[in-house]
Amino acid sequence: MAKKSGYLHGYSKKEQQRLYKQARFLEKYVYNGVNLKKNKNLIEVGCGVGAQTEILLEHFPKLKITCVDASFEQLKQAEKHLKKQIKKNKVDLSLQNAMQMDFKNNTFDSSFLCWFLEHVPNPVKVLKEVYRVMKKGGVIYCTEVKNSSFFVDPYSPTILNYWFHFNDVQWLMGGDPFSGAKLGNWLKSAGFKKIxxxxxxxxxxxxxxxxxxxxxxxxxxxxxxxxxxxxxEKRITHRLVKELKREITILKKTKNSVFYFAFVQARAVK
Ligand SMILES: C[S@@+](CC[C@H](N)C(=O)[O-])C[C@H]1O[C@@H](n2cnc3c(N)ncnc32)[C@H](O)[C@@H]1O
Structure with a gap:
């Protein structure tokens, strides 16, 4: 089937709030091992509503962050959320497509991409563009999902069925829900070293x-x-959603239920 472009999660207020919650919730896993203490000038690509930007500045207050996103709605929300940081000249917001950015070569000393490459049709093109705007010796951090790792017990066929469609639709929208597994190859193809x-x-x-x-x-x-x-997309019915919610409730109530998921974080140097 032909790929279409689109963004699976959408830009509703509810989804924007979910991104803030998600970033805080996963903070201790995502930022464990991220070190940007020596960096000053970071580009955050696919910044969304600024959820990671806020956390990045808390961990690394010396950073000045240029945030890039292709969605006006996301940046409008980021502008509200990061009002203080923007006023202090710690954050610049820039509405751009990451595949072709209008920054000069060798502008930034670091870059940060989180839950983003999974949504673009050509991740290597984006990474080449990030490479171009980074200074030699600059460091990149990429954090991406690997959705095939998801496992729950007790056995939940509707959750598995739903998860297949969720990933398949993201794939057909031009994204890649297994992007974490490919980060090494993609960074290498873009020219990065010490991956x-x-x-x-x-x-x-x-x-x-x-x-x-x-x-x-x-x-x-x-x-x-x-x-x-x-x-x-007519992939699911309201009935399936009802059954999905029922299985989730069972998982939540089962004494010995198991939840497993893995994501991949890469660090590399220009
Ligand atoms: C899941 S959100 C992640 C936001 C943020 N990194 C976070 O962790 O909260 C992915 C973001 O990528 C943006 N995006 C998708 N394709 C893009 C592109 N080609 N250029 C720039 N941003 C893009 C979307 O608008 C969305 O805000």
């Missing part, structure tokens, strides 16, 4: 009920964010 990748596993069961419950809630919000697009 390091690490798989971050979220493996939760009855040993840590509180975190498991929190993850199941986050995951429910992520899965349900795709419902309007999947209904529009």
């Amino acid at each position: 390091e990748t690490k798989v971050v596993s979220l493996f939760l069961d009855s040993r840590d009920k509180k975190t498991r419950a929190a993850f199941l809630n986050e995951w429910t919000a992520l899965m349900l964010s795709g419902v309007p697009a999947l209904l529009k």
Whole structure:
């Protein structure tokens, strides 16, 4: 089937708020190992509503961040959220397509891309563009999903069925829900050196009920964010959504339920 372009999660207020919650929720996993202490001039590509920008500045207050996103709605929300940081000249927002940015060569000493490359039709083209605008010796961090890693117990056929359609529609929209596994290849093709990748596993069961419950809630919000697009594509029915919610409730109530998901974080140098 031919690929179309689009953004699976959409730009509703609810989805924009989900991005803030998601960024905070995953902060300790995403930022463990990110070191930008020596950097001053960072480009954040696919910044969305500025959820990571805010966290980046908390961890690395010396940074000045240029945020790029192709969506006016996302940047409008980012402008509200980052009002103080923009006033202090710590953040610039720039409405651009990451595949062809209007910055000069060798402008930034670092870059940060999070949950973004999975949504673009040509990730290597984007990475080549990021490479171009970075200074020699600059460092890039990319964090991406690997959706085939998702596992839950007890066996939940409707969740699995829904997850297949969620990923398939993202794929047909021109994205790549398995992008984490390809980061090493993509960074190499774009010209980056010293590429390091690490798989971050979220493996939760009855040993840590509180975190498991929190993850199941986050995951429910992520899965349900795709419902309007999947209904529009006629991939699912309202009946399936009802059954999906029933299975999720079972997972949440089962004493020994298991949640597993892995994502990949890469660091490389120009
Ligand atoms: C899932 S959001 C991630 C936002 C942010 N990095 C975060 O972690 O909260 C992906 C963002 O990529 C943006 N995007 C998609 N394609 C783009 C492109 N070609 N150029 C720039 N931004 C793009 C979307 O508008 C969206 O805001």
